[in-house]
Amino acid sequence: MTSVAGKYGSPMRSGYNAAKLAAHGYYDSLREEVSSKGIGLTLIVPGTVWTNVSLNVLRDDGSLYNRMAPFLESGMAPADCARRILTAVQAASRKC
16 A cells, blocks of 8 residues: 555655655556466545645654644545455455
């Protein structure tokens, strides 16, 4: 599972964005490596999902941000995201 954050930067999330970009590249490469063995791989790349992840973001001074980021409040419900993932995996989609 990666995130659109691996494609688009956002403030206070440079480490998160970099990790998601690396995961995206890793899974795209892994898919090619294992496809000849009949192994499929669905890359999950959700947009904004409502989570409390921003509560644990560290500020420049090391203190916790401890607030919900406004863009996360309008994100997709986790249950909706899970349903989309299940549908994509069952359909053997390359990306979701």
